[in-house]
Amino acid sequence: MSRAVEELNRRMLRxxxxxxxxxxxxxxxxxxxxxxxxxxxxxxxxxxxxFGETPHRYLQRRRVERAMFKLCETQRSITDVCLDxxxxxxxxxxxxxxxxxxxxPSEYRDRAEVKAVPSCFTMxxxxxxxxxxxxxxxxx
Amino acid sequence: xxxxxxxxxxxxxxxxxxKDFYVNTLGLEVANDLDLGFMRWLTVxxxxxxxxxxxxxxxxxxxxDEATTEKVRELVTKGATGFTLGLTTxxxxxxxxxxxxxxxxxxQEPTTHFYGTDIGIRDPFGNNIRIVQLAEVMGKPDxxxxxxxx
Numbered sequence: 001m002s003r004a005v006e007e008l009n010r011r012m013l014r015x016x017x018x019x020x021x022x023x024x025x026x027x028x029x030x031x032x033x034x035x036x037x038x039x040x041x042x043x044x045x046x047x048x049x050x051f052g053e054t055p056h057r058y059l060q061r062r063r064v065e066r067a068m069f070k071l072c073e074t075q076r077s078i079t080d081v082c083l084d085x086x087x088x089x090x091x092x093x094x095x096x097x098x099x100x101x102x103x104x105p106s107e108y109r110d111r112a113e114v115k116a117v118p119s120c121f122t123m124x125x126x127x128x129x130x131x132x133x134x135x136x137x138x139x140x
Numbered sequence: 141x142x143x144x145x146x147x148x149x150x151x152x153x154x155x156x157x158x159k160d161f162y163v164n165t166l167g168l169e170v171a172n173d174l175d176l177g178f179m180r181w182l183t184v185x186x187x188x189x190x191x192x193x194x195x196x197x198x199x200x201x202x203x204x205d206e207a208t209t210e211k212v213r214e215l216v217t218k219g220a221t222g223f224t225l226g227l228t229t230x231x232x233x234x235x236x237x238x239x240x241x242x243x244x245x246x247x248q249e250p251t252t253h254f255y256g257t258d259i260g261i262r263d264p265f266g267n268n269i270r271i272v273q274l275a276e277v278m279g280k281p282d283x284x285x286x287x288x289x290x
Contacts, residue, residue, distance in 0.1 A: 005214075006153070006213055006214070006217045007217075009214065009217035009218045009266070010217045010265070010266055012218075013217065013218060013219040013262070013266050014245065014262075016219070017219075017245065017246075017247045017262065020247060020248075021246070021247065021248065021249070050218060051218070
């Protein structure tokens with residue numbers, strides 16, 4: 001791997017960190033591309049080549065992870081959790097949640113157990129995988 | 141069987157740059173900087189806490205072949221080295237402001253959890269470092285925490 005690719009990885013990581021910091025905000029491809037110092041046109045493709053998924057999908061899974069956390073750790077209503085993590089519509093939230101996790105937000109909340117791990121760990125490690133986690137899903 | 145941790149390790153891609161970041165930006169101090177011939181033994185520690193060192197290791201030969209080196213470098217730059225380092229502070233707000241003033245990249249601004257208030261930063265290479273001001277319930281950094289309820 002050339003040093004240029006390492007540089008590019010590092011800049012893409014900077015953009016990915018920005019997505020994580022502002023996960024409830026809409027994806028601003030122009031701003032992210034600027035952060036990563038690549039053209040708007042190349043940003044999505046480069047992100048995917050670097051991290052294995054598009055920035056949109058990355059953000060969706062981050063939002064679902066944050067929703068899982070809030071469903072477990074807070075008493076907020078499902079609609080509030082949906083809005084808290086950046087989804088505008090309950091329909092999209094529920095569909096995306098089920099697609100990624102395999103169960104609906106309310107089923108997830110019912111089954112959830114509070115985990116005694118630092119919540120920063122949860123955010124860093126528990127982002128639900130789109131690489132096959134939801135076993136109840138068929139196909140992709 | 142054991143009575144402490146004396147050494148942990150972080151992969152860095154450039155040891156001069158690493159020394160500058162971990163000492164001048166992050167505020168650790170150099171514990172050792174020795175040329176062993178086959179490698180530069182560069183360790184840092186929390187000021188005054190020599191004996192609990194962090195090795196700033198540059199991946200490469202002779203410890204690993206070129207192809208492996210490239211893979212390690214790729215993981216570091218993609219931020220895939222996991223939870224690299226956790227530091228404690230008694231004033232997270234001040235630490236955050238200081239690091240912000242020094243141009244540090246944040247993965248997370250101060251956030252309060254049950255165990256304390258923490259921030260997340262990246263080193264220049266992509267490693268993830270977390271800094272926490274522990275809540276009282278967690279005890280002192282050098283003492284075992286109150287057992288968490290499961």
